[in-house]
Amino acid sequence: xxxxxxxxxxxxxxxxxxxxxxxxxxxxxxxxxxxxxxxxxxxxxxxxxxxxxxxxxxxxxxxxxxxxxxxxxxxxxxxxxxxxxxxxxxxxxxxxxxxxxxxxxxxxxxxxxxxxxxxxxxxxxxxxxxxxxxxxxxxxxxxxxxxxxxxxxxxxxxxxxxxxxxxxxxxxxxxxxxxxxxxxxxxxxxxxxxxxxxxxxxxxxxxxxxxxxxxxxxxxxxxxxxxxxxxxxxxxxxxxxxxxxxxxxxxxxxxxxxxxxxxxxxxxxxxxxxxx
Amino acid sequence: xxxxxxxxxxxxxxxxxxxxxxxxxxxxxxxxxxxxxxxxxxxxxxxxxxxxxxxxxxxxxxxxxxxxxxxxxxxxxxxxxxxxxxxxxxxxxxxxxxxxxxxxxxxxxxxxxxxxxxxxxxxxxxxxxxxxxxxxxxxxxxxxxxxxxxxxxxxxxxxxxxxxxxxxxxxxxxxxxxxxxxxxxxxxxxxxxxxxxxxxxxxxxxxxxxxxxxxxxxxxxxxxxxxxxxxxxxxxxxxxxxxxxxxxxxxxxxxxxxxxxxxxxxxxxxxxxxxx
Numbered sequence: 144x145x146x147x148x149x150x151x152x153x154x155x156x157x158x159x160x161x162x163x164x165x166x167x168x169x170x171x172x173x174x175x176x177x178x179x180x181x182x183x184x185x186x187x188x189x190x191x192x193x194x195x196x197x198x199x200x201x202x203x204x205x206x207x208x209x210x211x212x213x214x215x216x217x218x219x220x221x222x223x224x225x226x227x228x229x230x231x232x233x234x235x236x237x238x239x240x241x242x243x244x245x246x247x248x249x250x251x252x253x254x255x256x257x258x259x260x261x262x263x264x265x266x267x268x269x270x271x272x273x274x275x276x277x278x279x280x281x282x283x284x285x286x287x288x289x290x291x292x293x294x295x296x297x298x299x300x301x302x303x304x305x306x307x308x309x310x311x312x313x314x315x316x317x318x319x320x321x322x323x324x325x326x327x328x329x330x331x332x333x334x335x336x337x338x339x340x341x342x343x344x345x346x347x348x349x350x351x352x353x354x355x356x357x358x359x360x361x362x363x364x365x366x367x368x369x370x371x372x373x374x375x376x377x378x379x380x381x382x383x384x385x386x387x388x389x390x391x392x393x394x395x396x397x398x399x400x401x402x403x404x405x406x407x408x409x410x411x412x413x414x415x416x417x418x419x
Numbered sequence: 420x421x422x423x424x425x426x427x428x429x430x431x432x433x434x435x436x437x438x439x440x441x442x443x444x445x446x447x448x449x450x451x452x453x454x455x456x457x458x459x460x461x462x463x464x465x466x467x468x469x470x471x472x473x474x475x476x477x478x479x480x481x482x483x484x485x486x487x488x489x490x491x492x493x494x495x496x497x498x499x500x501x502x503x504x505x506x507x508x509x510x511x512x513x514x515x516x517x518x519x520x521x522x523x524x525x526x527x528x529x530x531x532x533x534x535x536x537x538x539x540x541x542x543x544x545x546x547x548x549x550x551x552x553x554x555x556x557x558x559x560x561x562x563x564x565x566x567x568x569x570x571x572x573x574x575x576x577x578x579x580x581x582x583x584x585x586x587x588x589x590x591x592x593x594x595x596x597x598x599x600x601x602x603x604x605x606x607x608x609x610x611x612x613x614x615x616x617x618x619x620x621x622x623x624x625x626x627x628x629x630x631x632x633x634x635x636x637x638x639x640x641x642x643x644x645x646x647x648x649x650x651x652x653x654x655x656x657x658x659x660x661x662x663x664x665x666x667x668x669x670x671x672x673x674x675x676x677x678x679x680x681x682x683x684x685x686x687x688x689x690x691x692x693x694x695x
Binding site for chain 2: 258259260261277278280307313317318320321322324325326327328329330331332333334335336337338339341342343344345346347348349350351352353354355356357358359360361362364365367368371372375378379381382383384385386387388389390392393396397399401404405407408409410411412413414415417418
Protein backbone atom coordinates (compact mmCIF):
# COMPACT_ATOMS: atom_id res chain seq x y z
CA UNK A 144 0.00 0.00 0.00
CA UNK A 145 0.97 3.64 -0.44
CA UNK A 146 1.30 5.64 2.74
CA UNK A 147 1.20 9.40 3.18
CA UNK A 148 2.57 11.23 6.18
CA UNK A 149 1.44 14.79 6.85
CA UNK A 150 3.87 16.37 9.29
CA UNK A 151 7.48 15.26 9.03
CA UNK A 152 8.70 15.94 12.58
CA UNK A 153 9.56 13.63 15.46
CA UNK A 154 6.38 11.52 15.30
CA UNK A 155 5.82 11.52 11.52
CA UNK A 156 9.50 11.07 10.64
CA UNK A 157 9.94 8.23 13.13
CA UNK A 158 6.87 6.32 11.96
CA UNK A 159 8.12 6.70 8.39
CA UNK A 160 11.40 5.04 9.41
CA UNK A 161 9.48 2.12 10.94
CA UNK A 162 7.06 1.76 8.02
CA UNK A 163 9.88 1.65 5.44
CA UNK A 164 10.83 -1.78 6.74
CA UNK A 165 7.36 -3.29 6.31
CA UNK A 166 6.75 -5.55 3.30
CA UNK A 167 3.20 -4.30 2.84
CA UNK A 168 4.39 -0.72 2.27
CA UNK A 169 4.98 0.22 -1.37
CA UNK A 170 5.88 3.88 -1.17
CA UNK A 171 5.92 6.61 1.47
CA UNK A 172 4.76 10.10 0.47
CA UNK A 173 5.60 13.05 2.70
CA UNK A 174 4.05 16.48 3.18
CA UNK A 175 4.85 19.31 5.58
CA UNK A 176 3.73 22.95 5.46
CA UNK A 177 7.31 23.82 6.39
CA UNK A 178 9.17 23.34 3.09
CA UNK A 179 12.57 23.21 4.85
CA UNK A 180 11.30 20.23 6.84
CA UNK A 181 10.25 18.54 3.60
CA UNK A 182 13.78 18.96 2.18
CA UNK A 183 15.38 17.69 5.37
CA UNK A 184 13.02 14.70 5.59
CA UNK A 185 13.82 13.76 2.00
CA UNK A 186 17.59 14.15 2.45
CA UNK A 187 17.45 12.04 5.63
CA UNK A 188 15.59 9.35 3.69
CA UNK A 189 12.57 9.46 6.00
CA UNK A 190 10.17 9.43 3.03
CA UNK A 191 10.48 8.25 -0.58
CA UNK A 192 9.08 11.42 -2.07
CA UNK A 193 7.58 14.77 -1.24
CA UNK A 194 4.04 15.00 -2.60
CA UNK A 195 1.33 17.55 -3.28
CA UNK A 196 -1.82 17.50 -1.20
CA UNK A 197 -3.71 16.00 -4.16
CA UNK A 198 -1.24 13.08 -4.33
CA UNK A 199 -1.47 12.63 -0.55
CA UNK A 200 -5.22 12.22 -0.79
CA UNK A 201 -4.83 9.29 -3.20
CA UNK A 202 -2.75 7.19 -0.80
CA UNK A 203 -4.24 4.15 0.95
CA UNK A 204 -3.29 5.36 4.41
CA UNK A 205 -2.77 8.95 5.52
CA UNK A 206 -1.04 9.63 8.84
CA UNK A 207 -1.61 12.99 10.48
CA UNK A 208 1.42 13.83 12.62
CA UNK A 209 0.94 17.53 13.24
CA UNK A 210 -0.02 19.67 16.27
CA UNK A 211 -3.57 18.93 17.37
CA UNK A 212 -5.15 22.26 16.40
CA UNK A 213 -3.75 22.06 12.87
CA UNK A 214 -5.03 18.52 12.69
CA UNK A 215 -8.66 19.61 13.05
CA UNK A 216 -8.16 22.11 10.22
CA UNK A 217 -6.51 19.56 7.92
CA UNK A 218 -9.37 17.09 8.43
CA UNK A 219 -11.70 19.56 6.68
CA UNK A 220 -9.56 19.36 3.54
CA UNK A 221 -9.72 15.55 3.42
CA UNK A 222 -13.52 15.19 3.15
CA UNK A 223 -13.34 13.91 -0.45
CA UNK A 224 -11.01 10.92 0.03
CA UNK A 225 -12.01 7.51 -1.28
CA UNK A 226 -14.17 5.40 1.05
CA UNK A 227 -11.37 2.82 1.33
CA UNK A 228 -8.84 5.40 2.53
CA UNK A 229 -7.66 5.15 6.14
CA UNK A 230 -6.76 8.38 7.98
CA UNK A 231 -4.88 7.88 11.25
CA UNK A 232 -4.05 10.75 13.56
CA UNK A 233 -1.21 10.52 16.09
CA UNK A 234 -2.21 13.48 18.29
CA UNK A 235 -1.86 13.66 22.09
CA UNK A 236 -5.47 14.73 22.77
CA UNK A 237 -8.49 12.89 21.48
CA UNK A 238 -11.91 14.18 22.62
CA UNK A 239 -11.96 17.40 20.56
CA UNK A 240 -10.50 15.69 17.52
CA UNK A 241 -13.05 12.88 17.59
CA UNK A 242 -15.82 15.47 17.96
CA UNK A 243 -14.47 17.47 15.00
CA UNK A 244 -14.25 14.78 12.33
CA UNK A 245 -16.46 15.68 9.39
CA UNK A 246 -19.21 13.04 9.21
CA UNK A 247 -18.39 12.34 5.53
CA UNK A 248 -15.07 10.77 6.61
CA UNK A 249 -15.90 9.47 10.10
CA UNK A 250 -15.56 5.89 8.92
CA UNK A 251 -12.21 6.70 7.28
CA UNK A 252 -10.79 8.04 10.51
CA UNK A 253 -8.91 6.23 13.29
CA UNK A 254 -7.97 8.23 16.39
CA UNK A 255 -4.65 6.96 17.78
CA UNK A 256 -2.27 8.16 20.46
CA UNK A 257 1.08 6.39 20.51
CA UNK A 258 2.45 6.79 24.07
CA UNK A 259 5.97 7.57 22.94
CA UNK A 260 8.13 10.53 22.02
CA UNK A 261 11.23 12.43 23.01
CA UNK A 262 11.77 16.07 23.97
CA UNK A 263 13.25 16.77 20.52
CA UNK A 264 11.32 17.94 17.48
CA UNK A 265 11.51 18.47 13.72
CA UNK A 266 12.65 15.91 11.07
CA UNK A 267 16.15 15.63 12.55
CA UNK A 268 14.54 14.32 15.76
CA UNK A 269 13.16 11.25 13.93
CA UNK A 270 14.58 8.02 15.33
CA UNK A 271 14.15 4.39 14.40
CA UNK A 272 12.38 2.25 16.97
CA UNK A 273 10.46 5.12 18.60
CA UNK A 274 7.22 3.10 18.37
CA UNK A 275 8.70 -0.32 19.13
CA UNK A 276 7.07 -2.07 22.15
CA UNK A 277 5.17 1.10 23.09
CA UNK A 278 1.48 1.45 23.97
CA UNK A 279 -0.85 2.93 21.35
CA UNK A 280 -4.30 4.04 22.52
CA UNK A 281 -7.06 3.68 19.91
CA UNK A 282 -10.05 5.84 20.83
CA UNK A 283 -13.72 5.33 19.94
CA UNK A 284 -12.62 2.66 17.47
CA UNK A 285 -16.19 1.39 17.01
CA UNK A 286 -16.91 4.64 15.10
CA UNK A 287 -14.27 3.78 12.48
CA UNK A 288 -15.10 1.60 9.45
CA UNK A 289 -14.39 -2.14 9.69
CA UNK A 290 -11.75 -1.89 6.96
CA UNK A 291 -10.08 1.09 8.65
CA UNK A 292 -10.05 -0.70 12.01
CA UNK A 293 -8.31 -3.66 10.38
CA UNK A 294 -5.74 -1.51 8.61
CA UNK A 295 -4.88 0.49 11.73
CA UNK A 296 -4.54 -2.63 13.88
CA UNK A 297 -2.42 -4.34 11.23
CA UNK A 298 -0.06 -1.36 10.98
CA UNK A 299 0.39 -0.80 14.73
CA UNK A 300 0.85 -4.54 15.34
CA UNK A 301 3.50 -4.65 12.61
CA UNK A 302 5.37 -1.95 14.55
CA UNK A 303 5.28 -4.25 17.63
CA UNK A 304 3.06 -1.85 19.54
CA UNK A 305 0.73 -2.74 22.40
CA UNK A 306 -2.83 -1.87 21.35
CA UNK A 307 -5.15 -0.38 23.98
CA UNK A 308 -8.77 0.70 23.46
CA UNK A 309 -10.38 3.60 25.27
CA UNK A 310 -13.07 6.23 25.13
CA UNK A 311 -11.64 9.56 23.94
CA UNK A 312 -12.77 11.41 27.08
CA UNK A 313 -11.25 8.81 29.39
CA UNK A 314 -8.05 8.97 27.34
CA UNK A 315 -7.82 12.75 27.73
CA UNK A 316 -8.22 12.58 31.51
CA UNK A 317 -5.57 9.86 31.82
CA UNK A 318 -3.23 11.71 29.44
CA UNK A 319 -3.56 14.87 31.56
CA UNK A 320 -2.16 12.99 34.58
CA UNK A 321 0.44 10.87 32.83
CA UNK A 322 1.76 13.37 30.30
CA UNK A 323 0.24 16.86 30.11
CA UNK A 324 0.48 17.89 33.78
CA UNK A 325 4.05 16.50 34.05
CA UNK A 326 4.99 18.69 31.06
CA UNK A 327 3.56 21.79 32.79
CA UNK A 328 5.53 20.86 35.94
CA UNK A 329 8.74 20.38 33.97
CA UNK A 330 8.45 23.81 32.30
CA UNK A 331 7.96 25.33 35.78
CA UNK A 332 10.95 23.42 37.21
CA UNK A 333 13.04 24.94 34.40
CA UNK A 334 11.67 28.46 34.90
CA UNK A 335 12.12 28.37 38.69
CA UNK A 336 15.88 28.05 38.15
CA UNK A 337 16.05 30.33 35.10
CA UNK A 338 14.66 33.23 37.15
CA UNK A 339 17.41 32.96 39.77
CA UNK A 340 20.20 35.52 39.48
CA UNK A 341 22.89 32.88 39.94
CA UNK A 342 21.31 30.40 37.50
CA UNK A 343 24.67 29.58 35.88
CA UNK A 344 26.21 28.57 39.22
CA UNK A 345 23.11 26.55 40.06
CA UNK A 346 23.01 24.76 36.72
CA UNK A 347 26.72 23.97 36.93
CA UNK A 348 25.70 21.49 39.66
CA UNK A 349 22.94 19.82 37.62
CA UNK A 350 23.15 16.04 37.60
CA UNK A 351 20.84 13.25 36.49
CA UNK A 352 18.00 14.23 38.83
CA UNK A 353 17.57 17.75 37.52
CA UNK A 354 18.07 16.58 33.94
CA UNK A 355 15.24 14.05 34.42
CA UNK A 356 12.93 16.69 35.83
CA UNK A 357 13.69 19.41 33.26
CA UNK A 358 13.95 17.23 30.14
CA UNK A 359 10.32 17.71 29.10
CA UNK A 360 10.82 21.50 29.29
CA UNK A 361 12.79 21.12 26.06
CA UNK A 362 9.61 20.13 24.21
CA UNK A 363 8.06 22.13 21.38
CA UNK A 364 5.96 25.11 22.57
CA UNK A 365 3.90 24.95 19.35
CA UNK A 366 2.92 21.35 19.93
CA UNK A 367 2.27 21.74 23.66
CA UNK A 368 0.32 24.99 23.42
CA UNK A 369 -2.19 23.10 21.26
CA UNK A 370 -2.35 20.13 23.63
CA UNK A 371 -2.87 22.36 26.67
CA UNK A 372 -5.61 24.27 24.82
CA UNK A 373 -7.43 21.11 23.74
CA UNK A 374 -7.19 19.39 27.11
CA UNK A 375 -7.53 22.49 29.26
CA UNK A 376 -10.09 21.26 31.82
CA UNK A 377 -8.43 17.90 32.50
CA UNK A 378 -5.01 19.54 32.63
CA UNK A 379 -6.16 22.14 35.17
CA UNK A 380 -7.69 19.40 37.33
CA UNK A 381 -4.47 17.35 37.23
CA UNK A 382 -2.34 20.42 38.05
CA UNK A 383 -4.62 21.22 41.01
CA UNK A 384 -4.35 17.67 42.36
CA UNK A 385 -0.57 17.80 41.99
CA UNK A 386 -0.46 21.22 43.73
CA UNK A 387 -2.43 19.78 46.65
CA UNK A 388 0.04 16.91 47.00
CA UNK A 389 3.03 19.25 46.98
CA UNK A 390 1.29 21.61 49.38
CA UNK A 391 0.74 18.76 51.88
CA UNK A 392 4.38 17.73 51.63
CA UNK A 393 5.45 21.36 52.05
CA UNK A 394 3.20 21.73 55.11
CA UNK A 395 4.76 18.64 56.71
CA UNK A 396 8.26 20.04 56.04
CA UNK A 397 7.29 23.48 57.39
CA UNK A 398 5.93 21.89 60.57
CA UNK A 399 8.98 19.61 60.86
CA UNK A 400 6.57 16.66 60.85
CA UNK A 401 9.27 14.28 59.62
CA UNK A 402 7.18 11.19 60.20
CA UNK A 403 4.62 12.59 57.77
CA UNK A 404 7.36 13.58 55.28
CA UNK A 405 8.71 10.03 55.47
CA UNK A 406 5.22 8.61 54.87
CA UNK A 407 4.65 10.83 51.81
CA UNK A 408 7.95 9.58 50.37
CA UNK A 409 7.15 5.94 51.13
CA UNK A 410 3.77 6.42 49.43
CA UNK A 411 5.56 7.85 46.39
CA UNK A 412 7.90 4.84 46.35
CA UNK A 413 4.86 2.55 45.89
CA UNK A 414 4.17 3.97 42.45
CA UNK A 415 7.12 1.99 41.22
CA UNK A 416 5.60 -1.29 42.40
CA UNK A 417 3.02 -0.70 39.66
CA UNK A 418 5.15 1.10 37.09
CA UNK A 419 8.27 -1.04 36.92
CA UNK B 420 46.88 3.88 51.27
CA UNK B 421 44.15 2.09 53.20
CA UNK B 422 40.64 3.36 52.66
CA UNK B 423 37.62 2.90 54.90
CA UNK B 424 34.06 3.33 53.74
CA UNK B 425 31.32 3.81 56.31
CA UNK B 426 27.98 3.17 54.65
CA UNK B 427 27.94 0.53 51.93
CA UNK B 428 24.95 1.68 49.85
CA UNK B 429 24.69 3.33 46.44
CA UNK B 430 27.26 6.09 47.10
CA UNK B 431 29.68 4.15 49.32
CA UNK B 432 29.51 0.96 47.27
CA UNK B 433 30.02 2.78 44.00
CA UNK B 434 33.01 4.78 45.20
CA UNK B 435 34.51 1.52 46.47
CA UNK B 436 34.21 0.06 42.97
CA UNK B 437 36.01 3.09 41.49
CA UNK B 438 38.72 3.16 44.16
CA UNK B 439 39.55 -0.53 43.70
CA UNK B 440 41.06 0.31 40.33
CA UNK B 441 43.42 2.98 41.65
CA UNK B 442 47.10 2.05 42.10
CA UNK B 443 47.44 4.16 45.22
CA UNK B 444 44.79 2.13 47.05
CA UNK B 445 46.13 -0.77 49.10
CA UNK B 446 43.02 -2.15 50.77
CA UNK B 447 39.39 -1.11 51.16
CA UNK B 448 37.73 -1.62 54.56
CA UNK B 449 33.95 -1.50 54.79
CA UNK B 450 31.54 -0.79 57.65
CA UNK B 451 27.76 -0.52 57.76
CA UNK B 452 25.44 -0.55 60.78
CA UNK B 453 23.21 -2.85 58.74
CA UNK B 454 25.03 -6.20 58.99
CA UNK B 455 23.09 -7.63 56.00
CA UNK B 456 24.47 -4.79 53.88
CA UNK B 457 27.99 -5.64 55.05
CA UNK B 458 27.53 -9.26 53.93
CA UNK B 459 26.09 -8.20 50.57
CA UNK B 460 28.86 -5.66 49.98
CA UNK B 461 31.50 -8.28 50.71
CA UNK B 462 29.87 -10.91 48.48
CA UNK B 463 29.56 -8.37 45.65
CA UNK B 464 33.27 -7.60 46.04
CA UNK B 465 32.65 -3.91 46.76
CA UNK B 466 35.14 -3.96 49.64
CA UNK B 467 38.12 -6.18 50.50
CA UNK B 468 37.06 -6.75 54.08
CA UNK B 469 34.47 -5.83 56.68
CA UNK B 470 36.14 -4.07 59.59
CA UNK B 471 35.43 -3.03 63.18
CA UNK B 472 35.10 0.65 63.97
CA UNK B 473 38.53 0.55 65.62
CA UNK B 474 40.12 -0.77 62.40
CA UNK B 475 38.23 1.86 60.36
CA UNK B 476 39.74 4.62 62.47
CA UNK B 477 43.27 3.46 61.59
CA UNK B 478 42.77 3.86 57.82
CA UNK B 479 44.41 6.73 55.92
CA UNK B 480 41.16 7.92 54.41
CA UNK B 481 37.65 7.43 55.82
CA UNK B 482 34.67 8.05 53.55
CA UNK B 483 31.32 8.75 55.21
CA UNK B 484 28.56 7.64 52.85
CA UNK B 485 25.56 7.56 55.17
CA UNK B 486 22.41 9.69 55.56
CA UNK B 487 23.30 13.22 56.66
CA UNK B 488 21.86 13.07 60.19
CA UNK B 489 23.74 9.86 60.98
CA UNK B 490 26.85 11.48 59.61
CA UNK B 491 26.85 14.18 62.27
CA UNK B 492 26.54 11.50 64.98
CA UNK B 493 29.36 9.40 63.53
CA UNK B 494 31.72 12.40 63.43
CA UNK B 495 31.61 12.53 67.24
CA UNK B 496 33.03 9.00 67.39
CA UNK B 497 35.99 9.89 65.17
CA UNK B 498 37.50 12.63 67.34
CA UNK B 499 40.58 10.57 68.21
CA UNK B 500 41.84 9.75 64.70
CA UNK B 501 45.46 10.43 63.78
CA UNK B 502 46.24 13.96 62.58
CA UNK B 503 47.20 12.60 59.15
CA UNK B 504 43.83 10.90 58.68
CA UNK B 505 41.49 12.33 56.03
CA UNK B 506 37.74 12.07 56.61
CA UNK B 507 35.60 12.82 53.54
CA UNK B 508 31.83 13.00 53.71
CA UNK B 509 29.67 12.49 50.62
CA UNK B 510 26.42 13.96 51.96
CA UNK B 511 23.91 16.04 49.99
CA UNK B 512 23.72 18.93 52.47
CA UNK B 513 26.72 20.79 53.77
CA UNK B 514 26.04 23.79 56.05
CA UNK B 515 24.88 21.85 59.13
CA UNK B 516 27.58 19.21 58.68
CA UNK B 517 30.36 21.80 58.41
CA UNK B 518 28.98 23.53 61.51
CA UNK B 519 28.89 20.24 63.45
CA UNK B 520 32.44 18.99 62.93
CA UNK B 521 34.18 18.63 66.29
CA UNK B 522 37.04 21.16 66.34
CA UNK B 523 39.54 18.42 67.25
CA UNK B 524 39.12 16.94 63.76
CA UNK B 525 38.21 20.02 61.69
CA UNK B 526 41.51 19.82 59.79
CA UNK B 527 40.94 16.11 59.13
CA UNK B 528 37.61 16.76 57.54
CA UNK B 529 36.75 17.47 53.89
CA UNK B 530 33.10 18.26 53.03
CA UNK B 531 32.29 16.91 49.57
CA UNK B 532 29.08 16.53 47.57
CA UNK B 533 29.43 14.44 44.43
CA UNK B 534 26.60 15.53 42.09
CA UNK B 535 25.70 12.02 41.06
CA UNK B 536 23.45 9.18 42.09
CA UNK B 537 20.55 7.06 40.94
CA UNK B 538 17.11 6.44 42.42
CA UNK B 539 18.24 3.03 43.71
CA UNK B 540 19.75 2.33 47.10
CA UNK B 541 21.56 -0.27 49.19
CA UNK B 542 24.74 -2.21 48.25
CA UNK B 543 23.07 -3.87 45.23
CA UNK B 544 22.56 -0.37 43.77
CA UNK B 545 26.34 0.19 43.57
CA UNK B 546 27.52 0.72 40.00
CA UNK B 547 30.90 1.25 38.42
CA UNK B 548 31.45 4.65 36.84
CA UNK B 549 28.87 6.48 39.00
CA UNK B 550 31.43 9.21 39.77
CA UNK B 551 33.10 9.31 36.36
CA UNK B 552 33.06 12.79 34.72
CA UNK B 553 30.65 14.12 37.37
CA UNK B 554 30.92 17.36 39.36
CA UNK B 555 32.05 17.16 43.00
CA UNK B 556 31.51 20.24 45.17
CA UNK B 557 34.13 20.76 47.89
CA UNK B 558 32.82 23.12 50.58
CA UNK B 559 34.78 25.42 52.88
CA UNK B 560 37.93 23.64 51.76
CA UNK B 561 40.17 26.31 53.34
CA UNK B 562 39.09 24.95 56.76
CA UNK B 563 40.57 21.53 55.94
CA UNK B 564 44.24 20.74 56.56
CA UNK B 565 46.68 21.17 53.65
CA UNK B 566 47.41 17.44 53.61
CA UNK B 567 43.69 16.59 53.65
CA UNK B 568 43.00 19.05 50.83
CA UNK B 569 45.69 17.37 48.73
CA UNK B 570 44.42 13.88 49.44
CA UNK B 571 40.80 14.74 48.63
CA UNK B 572 41.75 16.50 45.40
CA UNK B 573 44.02 13.62 44.37
CA UNK B 574 41.27 11.05 44.97
CA UNK B 575 38.47 12.92 43.19
CA UNK B 576 40.75 13.77 40.25
CA UNK B 577 41.74 10.10 39.96
CA UNK B 578 38.01 9.33 39.58
CA UNK B 579 37.90 11.81 36.65
CA UNK B 580 35.60 14.14 38.55
CA UNK B 581 35.20 17.88 37.95
CA UNK B 582 36.20 19.70 41.15
CA UNK B 583 34.16 22.76 42.16
CA UNK B 584 34.70 24.90 45.26
CA UNK B 585 31.91 26.62 47.16
CA UNK B 586 30.81 27.98 50.49
CA UNK B 587 28.63 25.43 52.33
CA UNK B 588 25.68 27.83 52.60
CA UNK B 589 25.80 28.69 48.90
CA UNK B 590 26.00 24.98 48.13
CA UNK B 591 22.90 24.24 50.16
CA UNK B 592 20.85 26.92 48.41
CA UNK B 593 21.95 25.71 44.96
CA UNK B 594 21.35 22.08 45.92
CA UNK B 595 17.80 22.95 47.04
CA UNK B 596 17.00 24.19 43.51
CA UNK B 597 18.89 21.62 41.50
CA UNK B 598 18.18 18.51 43.54
CA UNK B 599 16.12 18.76 46.74
CA UNK B 600 13.06 20.65 45.41
CA UNK B 601 12.95 18.45 42.27
CA UNK B 602 12.83 15.40 44.57
CA UNK B 603 9.88 16.88 46.49
CA UNK B 604 8.13 17.57 43.17
CA UNK B 605 8.76 14.05 41.92
CA UNK B 606 7.28 12.48 45.08
CA UNK B 607 4.21 14.68 44.58
CA UNK B 608 3.92 13.75 40.88
CA UNK B 609 3.88 10.10 41.98
CA UNK B 610 1.34 10.67 44.76
CA UNK B 611 -0.99 12.72 42.52
CA UNK B 612 -1.50 9.64 40.35
CA UNK B 613 -1.43 7.11 43.19
CA UNK B 614 -4.44 8.80 44.82
CA UNK B 615 -6.58 8.44 41.68
CA UNK B 616 -9.11 5.61 41.74
CA UNK B 617 -8.16 4.47 38.25
CA UNK B 618 -4.41 4.65 38.87
CA UNK B 619 -3.79 1.31 37.16
CA UNK B 620 -5.46 2.46 33.92
CA UNK B 621 -3.58 5.75 34.10
CA UNK B 622 -0.20 4.12 34.70
CA UNK B 623 -0.80 1.64 31.87
CA UNK B 624 -0.28 4.65 29.58
CA UNK B 625 2.97 5.80 31.21
CA UNK B 626 5.75 6.47 28.73
CA UNK B 627 9.17 8.11 28.93
CA UNK B 628 7.83 11.49 30.09
CA UNK B 629 6.10 10.22 33.20
CA UNK B 630 8.98 7.86 33.96
CA UNK B 631 11.39 10.83 33.83
CA UNK B 632 9.23 12.88 36.17
CA UNK B 633 8.51 10.11 38.69
CA UNK B 634 11.93 8.42 38.73
CA UNK B 635 13.21 10.39 41.73
CA UNK B 636 10.13 9.31 43.72
CA UNK B 637 11.79 5.90 43.92
CA UNK B 638 14.54 7.35 46.13
CA UNK B 639 15.19 6.30 49.72
CA UNK B 640 12.84 7.97 52.25
CA UNK B 641 15.48 7.53 54.99
CA UNK B 642 18.11 9.41 53.02
CA UNK B 643 15.76 12.14 51.80
CA UNK B 644 14.03 12.74 55.12
CA UNK B 645 17.45 13.69 56.52
CA UNK B 646 18.29 15.94 53.58
CA UNK B 647 14.95 17.75 53.77
CA UNK B 648 15.40 18.23 57.53
CA UNK B 649 18.93 19.60 57.17
CA UNK B 650 18.13 21.91 54.27
CA UNK B 651 14.62 22.83 55.35
CA UNK B 652 14.73 26.62 54.82
CA UNK B 653 16.36 26.52 51.38
CA UNK B 654 14.08 23.69 50.31
CA UNK B 655 10.94 25.57 51.36
CA UNK B 656 12.13 28.66 49.47
CA UNK B 657 12.80 26.64 46.31
CA UNK B 658 9.41 24.89 46.56
CA UNK B 659 7.69 28.28 46.95
CA UNK B 660 9.47 29.68 43.88
CA UNK B 661 8.52 26.60 41.88
CA UNK B 662 4.89 26.86 43.09
CA UNK B 663 4.77 30.47 41.91
CA UNK B 664 6.02 29.47 38.46
CA UNK B 665 3.43 26.71 38.16
CA UNK B 666 0.73 29.00 39.47
CA UNK B 667 1.52 31.59 36.78
CA UNK B 668 1.42 28.94 34.07
CA UNK B 669 -1.87 27.60 35.49
CA UNK B 670 -3.33 31.11 35.55
CA UNK B 671 -2.43 31.62 31.88
CA UNK B 672 -4.06 28.28 30.99
CA UNK B 673 -7.17 29.12 33.05
CA UNK B 674 -7.50 32.47 31.28
CA UNK B 675 -6.82 30.85 27.88
CA UNK B 676 -3.93 33.29 27.48
CA UNK B 677 -2.16 31.02 24.98
CA UNK B 678 0.39 33.64 24.01
CA UNK B 679 1.52 33.71 27.64
CA UNK B 680 1.49 29.90 27.86
CA UNK B 681 3.65 29.78 24.74
CA UNK B 682 6.06 32.31 26.23
CA UNK B 683 6.39 30.34 29.50
CA UNK B 684 7.26 27.26 27.45
CA UNK B 685 9.76 29.12 25.27
CA UNK B 686 11.38 30.48 28.44
CA UNK B 687 11.61 26.91 29.77
CA UNK B 688 13.24 25.81 26.52
CA UNK B 689 16.07 28.29 27.12
CA UNK B 690 17.27 26.34 30.14
CA UNK B 691 18.66 23.78 27.75
CA UNK B 692 20.84 26.37 26.01
CA UNK B 693 22.76 26.47 29.30
CA UNK B 694 22.34 22.87 30.45
CA UNK B 695 23.18 20.86 27.34
